Amino acid sequence: MNYEQIIQLALERGFYFPSCEIYSDAPAGFWEYGPSGTSLKNKFIELWRRELVRRDRMWEIDGSQIMSKSVFVASGHLSSFADPIATCQKCKSIFRADKMIAEITSIVVPESADLSEFDTIIKEKNVTCPKCHGTFDSVRKFNMMFKVGIGPQSEDAYLRPETCQSIFVDFPRLFKTMRGKLPIGIAQIGKSFRNEISPRQSLLRLREFYQAEIEVFCNPNKLNDLERFSEIENTELRLMTDDRIQVMSCKEAVDSKVLPNKLVAYYLGILVEFYQKTGIDISKSRFRKLGEKEKAFYASSAFDFEVETTVGWLELVACNYRSDYDLKSHSVTSKEKFEVLDDNEKVLPHVFEISMGIDRSLYTILEHGFREDKENDRIVLSIKPYLAPIHVGVLSLVKKDGLAEKTDEIFLNLRRKFDTFLDHSGAIGRRYRRLDEVGAPFAITVDHQTLQDDTVTMRMRDSMNQERIKISELEHHLENHVAYP
């Protein structure tokens, strides 16, 4: 099983495919979800809501994707979310200016330095193109945000490069009007946009992608004062520090100081419990503590939740302790007050963030669920029943003798409650195979016995076993088996 097979399945069975594919000017890095993919995504998001938002009583918001320039002045994205780039005048090769200078002259110029500093060093040290020894144009910044023009005057604004900025910007109003009490999580699902230099591998590196972000606002003096920690204290985490994965409970992780405090451990704990329920193989996962150089510019400590796939370790979630970086800078830029009362103590909350990549998570669910059943010559998507795009196929064994009509009747009774697929045509085995490929956990089939005793067969996707079941019990039976855990 590999990446190629997953993308083939995705294209053939309506999970996802390239955007604007009929036109030759379709830019890279944009993909669409088809019916199966959309159904899977909706169910994944519902699971996320159940296991994180509702479980922790977070607030969920839905902010706008276009945000004002000031937001990104304050957030630092305008200056920091950009790479200094040097272009060779002769061969047009493009290099990261800071990396190239460091390599050739061993002089370390910080990435965020003034552009003229790069030019000065390039001139003084006579740095030329590593490929053709041509001379360079002036160093410029390539900002990874998409700029948009608002209204007839085309005022600068930007597509958000992460969903969380609206959570920070909205925090003062939300905390006041929703009767907030620290610690409080604010969650958001939505699209983010990054102008990647080189998008790759379909859903794994997109220019337009879905994030599910949670920002937990907390009192920095009470990070170990968390009653609900007991819910997850025995939950096992696979923590990677110094190139080694250690499996330990959340409690052990805090006690041994591998994790800085109970608040961080609690959220990593409920996160891993969520991922267990997605069917992703947790034994192929790790929380990797990022080193100083790998961390984002706003993070004071960071753990990536990574999963092993056929294309290597894949970062699904970035967990960043952002301290008061965001609230402080928005407060300074906007003059809005972000301090809140916590037990009569005035505090500027710190933020712990759980920033999930939905598209990558969905890819991993597909890959970890993909099974080549050689014995039965079939491909099976063994995903959790509650995530399956189709819950149940409704089939007639043959069309004649009134079986089709009976099948239609059953279908009409089920279609509002479940994601169903009605199919009368072709060989029964072929129809079962098709359902296996979209991960439908059940298929019910109307046969001649149905007309005599009002029972149908129910076939299980993974085992291919069948049992007979009364039509009157179908709904109840399915409800039990496709319910969220």
Place this chain on the structure above:
RNA sequence: GCGGAGUUAGUCCAGCCCGGCACGACGUCAGCUUCCCAAGCUGAAGGUCGCGGGUUCAAAUCCCGCACUCCGCACCA
């Protein structure tokens, strides 16, 4: 962005060297058959041959440019 390899129906692909009606399989659809796992028979639909330009009486095929995909480099909040 760079280097390499590719791009022909929903999918896999033949044809390209040597220009002359775009081939086959799988899949899809309809009918027949069929009492449970990709069976069989009959028929059908489905193509801007990645895009644009050039050469030619004639281009999937030869030439030029571009885009996209994959691999590697670089990049990756």
